[in-house]
Amino acid sequence: MAKPKKRRATATNPAADVPKAKRRKTGSVQHGASRVSTPDPGVLAPQPPDSDGPKSGQIAGGDAQFASPTESPTTSPTGNAAESTQQNQDPNPRPARLKRDSTASSSGTPSTTSLSISSLLNFKVGAKLPTPTSQPSEDPDPAPTNRDATQPIFEFTTVEGKGRGLIARIAIRIGQCIVEEKPLLQYPLDKQLPDLQEEIEKTIDAMPDATKEEWQSLTLGDQGLDIEHPMATMAKAFALPSAHGFGAVFSTISLVNHHCSPNAHYNWDAERGVGTLYSGHKIEAGKEITVSYVDYREPYHRRWRAVKRRFDFECNCDTCQLVGSEAGQLSDGRRTLIQRLFEGVRNEQRIKEMSGQCLDDCHDLMEILKQEFPNPAWILLAETCSDALRVVATHSDTDRAVEFVKRAHRSFAKCEGLQAEHVAELEMMMKDVTGHKGWGACCDMKCGYRDRFGARPSAVGEMDEERLSKKERKERRERGKQLGELWLWGIEQSSCTT
Numbered sequence: 001m002a003k004p005k006k007r008r009a010t011a012t013n014p015a016a017d018v019p020k021a022k023r024r025k026t027g028s029v030q031h032g033a034s035r036v037s038t039p040d041p042g043v044l045a046p047q048p049p050d051s052d053g054p055k056s057g058q059i060a061g062g063d064a065q066f067a068s069p070t071e072s073p074t075t076s077p078t079g080n081a082a083e084s085t086q087q088n089q090d091p092n093p094r095p096a097r098l099k100r101d102s103t104a105s106s107s108g109t110p111s112t113t114s115l116s117i118s119s120l121l122n123f124k125v126g127a128k129l130p131t132p133t134s135q136p137s138e139d140p141d142p143a144p145t146n147r148d149a150t151q152p153i154f155e156f157t158t159v160e161g162k163g164r165g166l167i168a169r170i171a172i173r174i175g176q177c178i179v180e181e182k183p184l185l186q187y188p189l190d191k192q193l194p195d196l197q198e199e200i201e202k203t204i205d206a207m208p209d210a211t212k213e214e215w216q217s218l219t220l221g222d223q224g225l226d227i228e229h230p231m232a233t234m235a236k237a238f239a240l241p242s243a244h245g246f247g248a249v250f251s252t253i254s255l256v257n258h259h260c261s262p263n264a265h266y267n268w269d270a271e272r273g274v275g276t277l278y279s280g281h282k283i284e285a286g287k288e289i290t291v292s293y294v295d296y297r298e299p300y301h302r303r304w305r306a307v308k309r310r311f312d313f314e315c316n317c318d319t320c321q322l323v324g325s326e327a328g329q330l331s332d333g334r335r336t337l338i339q340r341l342f343e344g345v346r347n348e349q350r351i352k353e354m355s356g357q358c359l360d361d362c363h364d365l366m367e368i369l370k371q372e373f374p375n376p377a378w379i380l381l382a383e384t385c386s387d388a389l390r391v392v393a394t395h396s397d398t399d400r401a402v403e404f405v406k407r408a409h410r411s412f413a414k415c416e417g418l419q420a421e422h423v424a425e426l427e428m429m430m431k432d433v434t435g436h437k438g439w440g441a442c443c444d445m446k447c448g449y450r451d452r453f454g455a456r457p458s459a460v461g462e463m464d465e466e467r468l469s470k471k472e473r474k475e476r477r478e479r480g481k482q483l484g485e486l487w488l489w490g491i492e493q494s495s496c497t498t
């Protein structure tokens with residue numbers, strides 16, 4: 001998984017969005033899914049074994065924690081998958097195709113620095129993060145967590161045309177934590193192979209035996225490895241983005257294969273220094289668990305090139321196999337549109353001057369995403385809610401912001417867990433939405449926002465509900481819901497005035 005690129009990197013989500021309070025630094029390895037502060041070059045972080053020994057749910061001796069088949073929190077639509085991406089990576093990642101001992105341990109606590117990873121969420125500088133609670137407040141449909149689980153819900157199997165992969169042993173619910181684990185090691189992605197080789201050798205030498213074994217079990221031979229820099233090429237092949245500009249190699253998560261319509265989502269949790277893998281939608285027993293190594297919103301040819309250039313293989317996933325067919329053309333058309341819409345709704349000038357259009361576009365995005373990913377790409381839906389939140393926050397529209405922040409929180413929580421940094425930020429915003437970094441950024445009374453978006457209309461009349469039949473009450477509620485949706489997205493319809 002060499003060359004991870006920035007998570008959710010977009011032209012309109014610059015590092016400047018990151019709250020200053022969260023741009024902490026340490027002298028060495030840095031953690032945080034996508035933003036870099038200045039890393040101390042060349043510091044690799046060997047991961048010492050947990051002093052407490054293996055915990056339940058870990059791969060023996062290690063820190064990977066799995067969801068338990070016995071745990072069954074309620075689930076609902078949620079979070080999927082996306083790109084875990086970072087762009088400054090190695091050009092020649094090589095796949096390693098060797099068996100691994102699934103009982104080996106992962107380990108270690110990297111020295112951490114925390115950076116805000118919320119490329120889509122803008123929080124005011126100096127805002128204090130809440131301590132994440134076990135359940136999101138006011139979330140009627142909380143994301144399941146399985147962090148204390150005891151049994152793996154997947155197994156490692158050979159997958160045709162891909163080498164090893166993770167297969168669901170049992171049905172996995174939407175938004176379920178599949179695994180979270182500490183990395184075996186981390187390294188700066190911009191290191192050149194000779195330097196990296198040297199540093200990784202030192203790091204491995206310093207590893208406890210159990211960790212060393214896990215590292216070795218990732219690959220059992222030299223196949224695909226650069227003879228002069230075998231360790232470095234191996235690290236590049238298995239790295240996922242961790243702190244900005246750094247890659248992390250995991251005992252388990254690094255073995256998840258790529259798909260252009262993935263069903264799981266990888267995230268780096270900077271606060272805790274762990275990688276997490278959450279299911280993006282229901283995964284049936286026997287199905288492969290996949291993530292996307294690249295920005296899968298792109299059409300086929302761009303994805304193909306990105307995978308080839310950064311990871312040096314040709315994707316054979318179901319979505320890529322549509323190429324040349326009508327379905328493939330439709331998919332490409334939708335993804336091209338999805339990309340354009342994302343770009344448009346993140347353009348600050350446009351948010352200020354064409355807020356109505358931006359909100360419309362967010363609404364269209366939701367619809368197209370649902371068409372393109374019938375198994376919902378929840379991470380993309382979550383991002384869309386965040387984008388809509390930014391639009392309405394810019395214009396100090398509290399009513400809509402409250403709604404979007406709830407939706408974004410719920411979707412992100414299911415993709416990345418309640419403890420993820422920006423999920424915690426959203427949770428705090430749910431208490432005070434004016435804490436959004438962009439709150440009130442547009443003070444221009446000529447922007448037209450107020451003309452177009454009025455206050456929330458009362459969805460239904462004053463009629464006494466008790467006089468209605470059950471059926472009428474139900475219809476009325478449905479109608480109210482529809483009107484609420486139209487209002488939320490600023491969609492003008494005469495029926496709104498019912």
Ligand SMILES: C[S@@+](CC[C@H](N)C(=O)[O-])C[C@H]1O[C@@H](n2cnc3c(N)ncnc32)[C@H](O)[C@@H]1O
Nearest residue numbers: 001095096097162163164255257258313315316
């Ligand atoms: C990080 S490794 C994943 C684990 C790997 N399957 C193994 O056995 O070590 C990435 C490699 O897996 C293979 N792979 C992953 N996803 C694939 C896909 N969609 N199509 C073809 N090969 C894939 C490629 O060889 C790639 O270089």
